[in-house]
Amino acid sequence: MLISLFRYLGGYIKLKIEGNAIERFFTLCGKKDILLWNITYKKDYYECFVSMRGFEEMEAIVEKTNTKITVLEKCGLPFFLHCHRKRKVFVLGFFLCIILVYTLSLFVWDIEVIGTYSHTKEEILKYMRQKNILSGVLKKDVNCAKLEEDMREDFDDVAWVSCELDGTRLTVHLKESLQTDTSKKEKKPCDISARKSATITSIVTREGTPLVQKGDKVKKGDTLISGLIYIYDDANEMLEAGKVAADGDVYGKTTYEYEDCFESSYYEKKYTGEEIINYTIQIGEYHIKSWKKMDKNKKYDTLSEKKQLKIGTNLYLPASIEKITLRSYEQKRKTDTKAEMEEKAKMRLNKFLEGLKKKGVSILENHVRIEVNEGKCSAKGKIIVNESIAKIRTINKSAVEDSLKEKQQKDSEGQ
Amino acid sequence: MRRKKQKIENKSVPMNVPEDIVFGALVLLVTGNKEAEIQNYRGILEYTDEVIAIQGKKQVLIIRGSNLLIEYFTNESMKVMGQIDTIEYDTKKMRWKR
Numbered sequence: 001m002l003i004s005l006f007r008y009l010g011g012y013i014k015l016k017i018e019g020n021a022i023e024r025f026f027t028l029c030g031k032k033d034i035l036l037w038n039i040t041y042k043k044d045y046y047e048c049f050v051s052m053r054g055f056e057e058m059e060a061i062v063e064k065t066n067t068k069i070t071v072l073e074k075c076g077l078p079f080f081l082h083c084h085r086k087r088k089v090f091v092l093g094f095f096l097c098i099i100l101v102y103t104l105s106l107f108v109w110d111i112e113v114i115g116t117y118s119h120t121k122e123e124i125l126k127y128m129r130q131k132n133i134l135s136g137v138l139k140k141d142v143n144c145a146k147l148e149e150d151m152r153e154d155f156d157d158v159a160w161v162s163c164e165l166d167g168t169r170l171t172v173h174l175k176e177s178l179q180t181d182t183s184k185k186e187k188k189p190c191d192i193s194a195r196k197s198a199t200i201t202s203i204v205t206r207e208g209t210p211l212v213q214k215g216d217k218v219k220k221g222d223t224l225i226s227g228l229i230y231i232y233d234d235a236n237e238m239l240e241a242g243k244v245a246a247d248g249d250v251y252g253k254t255t256y257e258y259e260d261c262f263e264s265s266y267y268e269k270k271y272t273g274e275e276i277i278n279y280t281i282q283i284g285e286y287h288i289k290s291w292k293k294m295d296k297n298k299k300y301d302t303l304s305e306k307k308q309l310k311i312g313t314n315l316y317l318p319a320s321i322e323k324i325t326l327r328s329y330e331q332k333r334k335t336d337t338k339a340e341m342e343e344k345a346k347m348r349l350n351k352f353l354e355g356l357k358k359k360g361v362s363i364l365e366n367h368v369r370i371e372v373n374e375g376k377c378s379a380k381g382k383i384i385v386n387e388s389i390a391k392i393r394t395i396n397k398s399a400v401e402d403s404l405k406e407k408q409q410k411d412s413e414g415q
Numbered sequence: 416m417r418r419k420k421q422k423i424e425n426k427s428v429p430m431n432v433p434e435d436i437v438f439g440a441l442v443l444l445v446t447g448n449k450e451a452e453i454q455n456y457r458g459i460l461e462y463t464d465e466v467i468a469i470q471g472k473k474q475v476l477i478i479r480g481s482n483l484l485i486e487y488f489t490n491e492s493m494k495v496m497g498q499i500d501t502i503e504y505d506t507k508k509m510r511w512k513r
Binding site: 026039 | 457458462463464470486488490
């Protein structure tokens with residue numbers, strides 16, 4: 001396989017050999033280190049293959065042995081190129097193709113978000129668009145480390161985030177949780193900060209310097225456990241400062257505002273079973289649509305499935321095919337009684353509480369009141385919960401120093 | 416001179432020296448009856464699709480068969496493909512005649 005590739009690249013010739021002393025011709029070729037292959041006997045003459053260089057060296061032997069040589073076929077890349085040397089457009093197209101593939105591979109064409117739970121993919125993408133990261137942006141302009149840091153900062157309930165560029169695809173792995181995810185520990189030095197304003201109910205420090213105590217009131221963004229460790233000697237003078245990845249559990253009492261409002265009458269959808277399927281091809285910003293007409297008097301639900309085209313597994317192209325399904329439905333107006341509305345409001349509230357519990361929050365107090373009047377139902381109130389408020393953040397040096405100074409002042413005053 | 420050479424030839428076997436290096440003996444690697452790789456030869460004496468005669472230093476190697484073909488041919492080695500029936504040595508006639 002490899003040998004035939006080298007032969008193709010170097011170019012070779014199929015020869016027809018006639019004469020009286022052909023065996024001598026072969027022997028002399030061997031002595032001159034000319035490789036002959038596939039030598040076949042054809043009664044009156046012989047056929048064999050020889051490399052382009054071997055053919056040039058052969059001339060002397062041909063004269064010496066008085067044989068007659070005819071070139072039957074020229075194979076290989078040099079002959080192919082020579083043959084097509086006038087096809088400028090072909091060569092141009094070939095190079096253009098290479099350049100095109102190369103330039104297309106310089107951009108991010110697809111952004112994937114994995115692990116979202118309460119945030120939607122669209123929400124994350126919209127956020128990234130604000131940060132100027134969208135499909136079609138240059139790969140070198142995407143700073144994964146900075147994006148990770150920003151997302152951790154701006155999304156309260158994102159405990160862990162990792163961005164990676166793989167081919168032309170940007171993958172964002174999220175871990176949404178109210179708990180600081182200790183299973184995915186940061187290896188770099190970091191602080192643990194408050195995710196929201198709260199009153200601390202318990203703090204357990206595994207690594208780092210704790211800056212708050214039980215019962216303290218903290219604001220959003222305050223440092224709870226610092227990643228800086230100061231070591232003091234007996235005279236209370238600082239010996240050295242080290243950086244660690246702060247680790248620990250911090251729980252606090254926080255408040256959720258709950259508000260829900262709905263009317264007694266509403267519309268109910270009833271699907272008729274009629275479906276219209278359309279396909280759209282999207283290239284860059286251009287759309288090509290196949291449009292089956294829909295009845296203007298009817299109402300439709302739109303359902304779309306999008307599939308992005310790609311080469312291999314990683315090279316995503318700026319083109320996609322979309323399948324749009326339209327389902328028609330009929331509207332029906334319904335009105336609830338007072339009891340039904342109360343029941344509904346309770347169900348909604350329970351669903352919200354269930355959602356909180358799933359995140360690992362324990363509910364302490366529930367002050368939600370449900371009121372029904374004039375065909376309207378409203379539920380309003382505060383829910384007080386105990387939850388983890390820890391969040392990983394890069395080390396904030398000034399916060400630690402401030403709090404340590406305060407501490408020292410307090411100590412000296414005490415003395 | 417000839418006697419001296421004879422002496423070395425006889426001794427070479429106990430000394431475990433490969434004959435092909437000392438005396439330039441033909442080396443054959445035959446795989447089944449379809450392939451034969453030959454080394455240490457001087458040249459080709461005859462080549463048709465039924466007979467291939469190869470000149471060694473001391474003997475002539477004759478391969479008989481049908482549909483014989485030389486896959487490659489260089490100064491060091493060559494490979495014969497096809498249906499091989501017999502492989503014989505001719506030491507008496509140093510000069511091969513058709």
